[in-house]
Amino acid sequence: MKKTICVVGLGYIGLPTAVMFSNHGHIVHGVDVNAKAVEKLQNKQLHIEEEGLQERLNKAIDSGNLTVSTTPQKADVFIIAVPSPIKQDKTADLEYVRTATASIVPFVEAGNLVILESTVPPKTVEHVMLPELVKSGLAIGDELFVSHSPERVIPGRVFEELVSNDRIIGGINPKSATMTTELYSSFVKGKMHETDATTAELVKVMENTYRDVNIAFANELAKIAGTIGVNIWEAIKLANYHPRVNIHTPGPGVGGHCIAVDPWFLVELDQKNSQIIHLARSTNDGMPAYTAQLTKDILKAKGIDQPKIAVLGLAFKGNIDDMRESPSIEVIEQLHERNIDYIAFDPHIKENNLEKQTQQLEVALDKADAILILTDHQAFKDLDPTILKDQMNHSIIIDTKNCINRRTWEKAGYEVFVLGDSKN
Numbered sequence: 001m002k003k004t005i006c007v008v009g010l011g012y013i014g015l016p017t018a019v020m021f022s023n024h025g026h027i028v029h030g031v032d033v034n035a036k037a038v039e040k041l042q043n044k045q046l047h048i049e050e051e052g053l054q055e056r057l058n059k060a061i062d063s064g065n066l067t068v069s070t071t072p073q074k075a076d077v078f079i080i081a082v083p084s085p086i087k088q089d090k091t092a093d094l095e096y097v098r099t100a101t102a103s104i105v106p107f108v109e110a111g112n113l114v115i116l117e118s119t120v121p122p123k124t125v126e127h128v129m130l131p132e133l134v135k136s137g138l139a140i141g142d143e144l145f146v147s148h149s150p151e152r153v154i155p156g157r158v159f160e161e162l163v164s165n166d167r168i169i170g171g172i173n174p175k176s177a178t179m180t181t182e183l184y185s186s187f188v189k190g191k192m193h194e195t196d197a198t199t200a201e202l203v204k205v206m207e208n209t210y211r212d213v214n215i216a217f218a219n220e221l222a223k224i225a226g227t228i229g230v231n232i233w234e235a236i237k238l239a240n241y242h243p244r245v246n247i248h249t250p251g252p253g254v255g256g257h258c259i260a261v262d263p264w265f266l267v268e269l270d271q272k273n274s275q276i277i278h279l280a281r282s283t284n285d286g287m288p289a290y291t292a293q294l295t296k297d298i299l300k301a302k303g304i305d306q307p308k309i310a311v312l313g314l315a316f317k318g319n320i321d322d323m324r325e326s327p328s329i330e331v332i333e334q335l336h337e338r339n340i341d342y343i344a345f346d347p348h349i350k351e352n353n354l355e356k357q358t359q360q361l362e363v364a365l366d367k368a369d370a371i372l373i374l375t376d377h378q379a380f381k382d383l384d385p386t387i388l389k390d391q392m393n394h395s396i397i398i399d400t401k402n403c404i405n406r407r408t409w410e411k412a413g414y415e416v417f418v419l420g421d422s423k424n
Helices: 014-023 033-042 051-063 095-107 124-136 159-163 172-184 198-230 233-241 263-267 275-285 286-302 327-337 361-365 386-393 407-410
Strands: 004-008 027-031 066-067 079-080 113-116 146-150 167-171 193-194 308-312 341-345 368-371 396-399 414-417
Touching: 004 014, 004 113, 004 198, 014 027, 014 066, 014 079, 014 368, 027 263, 027 396, 033 066, 051 066, 051 079, 051 124, 066 396, 079 095, 095 124, 113 172, 124 286, 146 172, 146 198, 159 341, 167 172, 172 193, 172 275, 193 198, 198 263, 198 275, 263 275, 286 327, 286 368, 286 396, 327 341, 341 361, 361 386, 368 407, 396 407, 407 414
Parallel strands: 004 027, 004 079, 027 066, 079 113, 113 146, 167 193, 308 341, 308 368, 368 396, 396 414
Antiparallel strands: 146 167
C-alpha cells in the first residue's frame, strides 16, 4: 500500500513521522516554512534532537523516499503537524493549523486524505480546517476525506512509541477513519481506536490534562511536606505501592508543547466547568516563582544576600533539547526579579538563547554560590561533585528534580537541598 504523502511541519513530531513513513516504503515530501531547517535537512543535518533520528533521516533521504522543501506538492495523503501554542491570554493560537491547511488546498485532489496530527482544542477540525478545505471545491467526506489522529509520543522515545503506542483515529466520517487506520497500519503495532474527529481531539487534550492535574497535586503535596517534616519523594513512592494510586512527581513547573498548553484549551472551551483544570494549571504555573523564592530563602539562611547561581537545565525534560514552555525560563526570570545573579548551562542546548547562558559548565560554576538543577539530564546525574567543589564559592546544591545521588554529594562536602524535602 505505497502512498505519496505530504507532511506539513517538520518539527519534533512532523519530521519523525515523515521519516517513519519514508522508511516503510511510502514516498514522502516534507514541508516547513523554516527555510534554514529545510536547507539543513536537505543536507541530512538535524535541527532537532531525537534518539535514532539521524540514522533514520539518512536512510530516508538516501533511498529517495524523502524530499523536503518549503512548499507542498500533490500527494495521496496530507499530514499536518504544526504547532498549536497558546497566546499571552492563554487562548489557543490556531493560525498555524489554519495556514498549513490553506497551503495544501491548491494541491488536494479527489480521493485524497488529510490528517491533522497537531494537538488542538475540540472542534478545530470542524471550525478551522474544514472551512479552508471546502475552498478546494471537493465534497468533504465524499471526495476529500479528513481525520484527526493526534500524536501520543514522548520526546526521547518518539520512534519506539510511534510503533508501539495505541492510536486514536478520529474521522469526519467512517471512511475517513478507515483510510487513516489503513495508512498508519504500515508501521503502527499498537491498536487503532476509531472514533469521530471531535472525540479524538478531546481525548488527546484529556490525556495531557490528566497529567497536569496529577502534577499539580504532587506540587501541592511537596509544599505541604515542607511544613511537616516529610520527604515528599519518599511519601509518593510509598503511596504508589497501592495498586490504584499513581501520583506523579513534583518539580519547578511543567513544560513542553502539550501538558503546559493543552489544559488551557478546555478552560477556554468551557470556563465554568473547568475549575479544577484551571486551578491545576495555575498551581503548576506558580511553581517557578515558588522555586525561585525557595532558592532565595535557602541562600539567605546561609548568609548569602547577593548570590550567584549556576542554573543547570533549560530543556523542559531530561535528555532532550526542547525548550518549548520550559519552566526553567520562568524560574530564571523569577530569580532575576529577586536580584539573584545566574549563569545557565544545558549540554543539550547547543546555541545560547539567553543573555546569561554558556556552553561550558565550568563557566557556569565559576565562583557560584549554589547549583540549581532544573532539568534531570543524565549528564547532571553523572557529575562528580569532588571535581566541581573547588570552582565554587559555596558548596550548595538545590535539586528540584530529585535526580542526584544525595549521599555522594553530601560525602563530597555539599549541603544538599531537594524540592519537597523538609528534612534538608
